[in-house]
Amino acid sequence: MIFDLSTFLANKDSTFHLEGELESRALAKEGNIRVIDPIKFIGDIFKVDGEYELQVNIYYSINTDCNRCLKPTTVKIETVLSEKIIIDKGNTNSDKYDEEYIYLQDSLLNLDDYIWSQVVISLPMKILCSDNCKGLCPRCGIDLNTQSCDCMENTIDPRLEKLKELFPKE
């Protein structure tokens, strides 16, 4: 999505409002995480001491499998894209280019790449269907959230087995 900042850059308004949607793109090597369309964003550009600061809230959801029980799970994520905008009229030394800044060659701001990068950066490392997901039994593989097994009860540490002999069943 491209925003035309020409009026904002030319006059005294102190904020420029941004709002829109973006389609998800292909994720490289992120397991089976899928970003659900659309990615929504809303924010502003602020004029602060002659500089331009971009602050955009991004809202999206992902579909993936719970890391413990493998159940398909949808998670909502919120993240913030916060960057300084540098108006580059062609006289900036390219060596100074920095990923922390957005360089504008003219008054058209295309936010898509920046928003998508922020989405990729903010993807969670670990996703659980719920904080207290019990996961799968490491022995028989059943889902311990919905079923139970006695695998773990039958697997007693041999050292504990010795202790058990000291306390015979009554």
Ligand SMILES: [Zn+2]
């Ligand atoms: Zn789970």
Ligand SMILES: [Zn+2]
């Ligand atoms: Zn089991």
